[in-house]
Amino acid sequence: MTNTQLSLIQIDNYGPWTVTPEPRREMDLQTLQSRLFADLAQFVGSRDGYVFFTRFDNMVAVTNGLDGDAHELMQESIGNRYPVTISLGTGVDSTPIDALETATAGLQRAGSAQDGDRREVLAGTTLDERNRTATDVQIAHFDVNDATGKYTDRLNEFDSFIEIEQGYASLMRHLREEHGALSFFVGGDNIISVCPDMDEAAYRSAIDHVEREVGVELKVGVGVADNVQDAGMVAKHALEECRHRGTVVEMEVPSPDIGLAED
Incomplete structure (x- = not known):
């Protein structure tokens, strides 16, 4: 039986940030998004994970093997180098969509993606190392x-x-x-x-x-x-x-x- 760990990566308050104090140039935003994706892909990929860009302000990662400390380090790394921060929700389930639903619900409970007061939330749990198998x-x-x-x-x-x-x-x-x-x-x-x-x-x-x-x-x-x-x-x-x-x-x-x- 599979046991997939998924992490939802969400840029905090990204929509309002793109138009504050005035609308930002589209190619500047595209450059930021692509570089952010590349850095996240390198971070997660070096730890045996995958990241998929979906809508860029929201990304989905398969993170079996990454624990809570690794997720916190990911947030710290991005926060130190970008003008935006990321919140992370994690979920584990035998069915990938259910794992993503759990990860999503954790972030939604913490506040809206456009809530200016929500910053670097880390919600959910990761798969315990003792419970991992060769068919996850x-x-x-x-x-x-x-x-x-x-x-x-x-x-x-x-x-x-x-x-x-x-x-x-x-x-x-x-x-x-x-x-x-x-x-x-x-x-x-x-x-x-x-x-x-x-x-x-x-x-x-x-x-x-x-x-x-x-x-x-x-x-x-x-x-x-x-x-x-x-x-x-x-x-x-x-x-x-x-x-x-x-x-x-x-x-x-x-x-x-x-x-x-x-x-």
Whole structure:
């Protein structure tokens, strides 16, 4: 069974800050957001986590292995180097959307995202190290079949983007509604989904749904591990097996009774 730890990263009072004392230049805001994401990705990534940018003022991270002290250090690091601060909510659940709901509720109870008095909230709990297992995180790495031949080398970039985004939107809705999974576009023609304990048939069904709904053909590699970095690398190798074998789903899942090695 999966046991995903998710952290919601929310910039404090960002909306009012962008127009105080007067509206700030859009490219300055875009630069700040992109640098903030890069720094958070480096911080969390160096600790075996992933960060997804979603709306940039709100970001979602898979943080299995990061405890409360690591989250506090993240806040301190950003507060020391940026004109904005971040609040963090954490949640743990076998279903990713439920973990995110818990993380979100913790921040919402502490005050509005545009509350000028809310600063650097740290809400929620993290997964106890003693409860971690080798099957806590399931990651699916989706890829569009022949995106270069079908879109990049035939259409202008904007129309190519529309086609890819339609596939992403269809997959994102299906996996969230049917399984409580969270899917994130990560560039090019790649989508990473944070999933509960799903089998091969569920992934095939998702791929079939997207092709029927929007005509975009996908393949997927799936990996499972105790942290998202390792699960993601297994998923990447499984995706390469799809390309090599001409299959649409490849999974590598460890035995659920394998625990973590102790020092």
